[in-house]
Amino acid sequence: MSTVFVAASKLPTPHGTFIMHGFQDEATGKEHVALTMGDVGSGEPVLGRIHSECLTGDALFSMRCDCGYQLEAAMKAIAEEGRGVILYLRQEGRGIGLLNKIRAYELQDDGADTVEANERLGFAPDMRKYDMCEVMLRHLGITKMRLMTNNPRKVDALKNIDIDIVERVPLQTGKNPHNERYIATKVGKLGHLYNNA
Numbered sequence: 696m697s698t699v700f701v702a703a704s705k706l707p708t709p710h711g712t713f714i715m716h717g718f719q720d721e722a723t724g725k726e727h728v729a730l731t732m733g734d735v736g737s738g739e740p741v742l743g744r745i746h747s748e749c750l751t752g753d754a755l756f757s758m759r760c761d762c763g764y765q766l767e768a769a770m771k772a773i774a775e776e777g778r779g780v781i782l783y784l785r786q787e788g789r790g791i792g793l794l795n796k797i798r799a800y801e802l803q804d805d806g807a808d809t810v811e812a813n814e815r816l817g818f819a820p821d822m823r824k825y826d827m828c829e830v831m832l833r834h835l836g837i838t839k840m841r842l843m844t845n846n847p848r849k850v851d852a853l854k855n856i857d858i859d860i861v862e863r864v865p866l867q868t869g870k871n872p873h874n875e876r877y878i879a880t881k882v883g884k885l886g887h888l889y890n891n892a
């Protein structure tokens with residue numbers, strides 16, 4: 696297993712103070728982060744989110760996707776419970792990287808959908824992996840989760856690394872005129888579950 700824990704610190708946010716745990720993925724060089732609040736290692740199912748990096752949505756307030764809205768909603772939900780975890784995985788653009796995501800956006804500006812754009816660039820629609828979650832969750836003592844996601848493939852990926860997903864908690868937020876087609880394509884082509892997409 697090539698992911699190792701490096702260090703942890705406090706992370707005060709508008710939603711309360713989390714503990715930030717930093718991990719190094721030695722195979723890819725990526726630096727992943729886990730945010731926790733409360734006693735997540737007690738064995739009780741933990742409210743959690745496995746979030747894939749989206750610089751544009753998470754940091755630059757982009758309305759092309761729903762990532763930033765979902766991240767904030769997840770932090771709020773965890774703060775309300777006083778207990779939970781967010782794994783922030785550095786797999787930008789569903790694993791193709793930021794610059795390729797910008798290339799994909801360029802194709803989308805000319806009419807392609809998010810899946811067609813990836814394919815035209817020579818990538819599979821979703822290149823993400825979740826194996827690093829095994830080390831991260833084991834380090835935190837988490838074996839059971841209530842996972843905030845609309846993506847059933849994420850649920851399956853977590854089950855494959857022996858995390859017991861006791862519940863899928865829908866995370867439908869941030870829909871707007873700029874991301875309507877993006878959300879509809881996720882539902883139509885990538886199997887996401889979403890009411891009124």
Ligand SMILES: Nc1nc2c(ncn2[C@@H]2O[C@H](COP(=O)(O)OP(=O)(O)OP(=O)(O)O)[C@@H](O)[C@H]2O)c(=O)[nH]1
Nearest residue numbers: 747748749760786787788789796799809844845846
């Ligand atoms: N390649 C590509 N990646 C995108 C695009 N828009 C957003 N992303 C990336 O998609 C990832 C988020 O994946 P989503 O499919 O939106 O959602 P999910 O994580 O599978 O599912 P949820 O848990 O329900 O959010 C992030 O890494 C974003 O950077 C796009 O148009 N093309």
Ligand SMILES: [Zn+2]
Nearest residue numbers: 749752760762
């Ligand atoms: Zn996004």
